[in-house]
Amino acid sequence: MSERLETLKKARDRMVEDRDTHAKVLAAPFDRDKAERARSKFVEVQALIEALDRAISAENFGSARN
Template sequence: MTERLETLKRARQRMIEDRDAFAKILAAPFDRSTAERSRNKFVETQVLIDAIDRAIAGELASGDQQG
């Protein structure tokens, strides 16, 4: 596996951990200001995870074309 692909996978794992932390805040008793910020960060982090998934898929596809 290429170093680039490994880096993307590590980044994805880190973002999943961050997303999980925001989810825990959202699952806790409601605090409007905390929940609002966490909701926004959760969505932002999920968008980033989706982008990383596309980058990983691109790396895998380019590896298939090379080999």
Template structure:
């Protein structure tokens, strides 16, 4: 695995942990201020996770292609 792909996977794992923390706040008994902040952060982090997924997908070699040594 390339160093770049490893870094992207670690970042994704970290963002999943952060997202889970905000999901727990959303699942807890309702507190309007906390829920609103948690909801906004959850959405922000999910967008980041989606971007990381696309970046990870872009790092995987495509079958049939040859990397140039230049």
């Protein structure tokens, strides 16, 4: 596995942990301020995870072509 691919996978794992933290806040008893911030951060982190997934796929595709 290339160093770039390994780095992308570690970054994705870290972002999944961050997303889980925000999901726990959303699942907790409702607190408007916390829920609004957690919802916004959850969506932001999810978009980043999806971008990392695309980067990982591209890196895997590039490795397969070589």
